Amino acid sequence: MELDWLLASPLPAAVPRQRVLYLRLREAILSGRLPADTCLPASRSLAATLGIARNTVLFAYEQLVAEGCLVADRQGTRVALLPAAACAAQPASPVREASPTLSARAAAALQREPARDAEALPFSPGVPDFGAFPFRAWRACLERAWRDAGWRQLGYAAHGGDPALRAALAGHLTSVRGLAVDPTQILVTSGTQAALDLCARLLADHGDTVWVENPGYLAARVAFGLAGLQVHDVAVDAEGLAPASDDWQHRRPRLIMVTPSHQYPTGRVMSLPRRLALIERARAAGAWIVEDDYDSEFRRAGPAPPALFGLHADAPVVYAGTFSKTLYPGLRLGYLVLPRTVADDFIHAAARATRAGQGIEQRALADFIARGHYTTHVRRMRARYSARQAALRAALQQAFGPGLVLSGGEAGLHLVMWLPAALPDVAVAQRAAQLGLGVRALSAYARLPVRCNGLVLGYGNLDEGVVEGAVARLKRAVAG
Incomplete structure (x- = not known):
């Protein structure tokens, strides 16, 4: 049997010499180049033919026998009968079966997004000034968190997030955004994307309609589409989301995703009359509003417009925030503020659906906020x-x-x-x-x-x- 081709083409330099023969034989067996029941030469003979050590051949044979690719008995070493190899060895059929792909829902949701530049080139949107990050203060908070860490911080995070972080966030949102919230209404998440995924899965059923802004935040479309929701695009005008009467009548929403304080990406601000009208129409339709307040901290002049969440005590609004822009994206921490009527159930359901982590970072962030570093930054x-x-x-x-x-x-x-x-x-x-x-x-x-x-x-x-x-x-x- 001519087997010189096994070592004819080199593998990458990172592959150890001992594994070259094993990988070549395995590839030949799985592709059908070595059909089932093909007898392989004895280890001494193959080693002499290829000019390699016998131990190298023994390693390849033993590994392939252990994987079921080869059979070794008194008759020698031969290729096992494998369905994939048997199919590959047959003549090509004019009808070729399609390879497995993503689900249709995933393929529809994963529309191409503008490429993110790893080097943060000039004009790259959404990239904060990393050079101005308060490394010393943040490092001190991390060191204190590690020094005081217990089993809770090393395991999964507490339901809803670290209690100290939830309390710090409640105080911050009350003083800065005017949201009179209790720590029990706050759910810490692994960023905005995780928060949107939770909203899609816990506030809507598969096949329900979600409204998104057009143009709008592409990652939201992905999160909702992968959760099995029907994404409906609603145009944006100078005052923000502008649904038409036809949208309300024929594309009745279960979720409405908005960025009212600074629409992404146009930057338009939703007017107060438009905000109040949206809340009332959503309430009448039995819909939830997901308010993404992603960068209200960087308001140029005067206070930020009032959040939808705080306009009415019983408004069907879930408020989402993140630290990706104010601190750094790699922190991967965000939060949801939930109405009291659903907060407990939502937090318990989220705990069953996910296993939160980053206990040390959550405790450090709570310390960072409590000491005033966050507000100063x-x-x-x-x-x-x-x-x-x-x-x-x-x-x-x-x-x-x-x-x-x-x-x-x-x-x-x-x-x-x-x-x-x-x-x-x-x-x-x-x-x-x-x-x-x-x-x-x-x-x-x-x-x-x-x-x-x-x-x-x-x-x-x-x-x-x-x-x-x-x-x-x-x-x-x-x-x-």
Whole structure:
């Protein structure tokens, strides 16, 4: 039997020499190149033919026998009868069976999202200023958390989250957002995505309709779609989510996902009349509102608009917050604030559905908030981001002139630069990427029939000293 091909093509250097023969034989057996009942040479003979040590052959044979790929008995060593190998050895059929794929629900939900730049290129949306993070204060809180850690912090987190963190969050939300909440109403989550997944699974049934903003937060569409909900896009106007009468009549929602304080990605703010009307219509429809208040901490002027959650004591609203922008995304901690009527049941159901962790980080974050570090950091970053937005606006105005149209500057870490129809935003974003910019096309966040054409410009990681150079490259991308 000619077996020189077993070692003819080299494997990656990282593969130990002893495993090369084993991997080649295994591949040949599973692919059908060595059919069932094929007798292999004796170990001494094969070692001599290939010019390798006999122990190498013995290792390969013994491992393949243990896996069931080979059979060793008095008749020698031969290939076992394997269904996959038997099928592969047969002549190719004109009808080829399809390989297993994701479920149809998953395939529909996982629509392509704008690429996230690992290096946080200039204008990458949603990237905070990591260089300004209070490492010393945070490290001290972590050290105290580890020093005082017990079995609870090393195991799964308590139902609803660490009690100290829930208490600290309740105090913070009461003083900063005016939400008179009790710690028992707060559920700590592993970020916004986990919070949305819980809302989809615990507040709605499979097949129910969820409304999302169009354009809107793509990750929300994914979370709801994977949970088996029917995602319905509702257009956004200058006052936020703008459902039509046809939406209420024919696409009755069970969940309504909104970002009212700073609509993502357009940055528009939902007016108070629109907020009150949405609560009343949702109540009449038996729907829950999921309010994502993702960056209200970075309001430019004056207090943030009142949260939907606090407008009515019995409003059917679940409030979601995160620390991804105010601290850092890798922390993976967020929270839900729940109405009293469902808080206990929701928290117990969430405990059955998931196993929360990060006990040390939760305790450290509670200490960080209680000592005032969080409020100080947010206040300092609010001033820094305001200065960066002003510098960016001035540079854009100088580069593009009076025809420039910007939106979204009331809060958050990004602006939207609207483009004329003659300049497709996808093409501009592609040219910008070639120039080392993390610009995203606004149209990528929208679904037909809504059409929008612009660029989402993040400035959280854009130091004032590099603004002019980055805008100069952006102008080249726009010019084509």
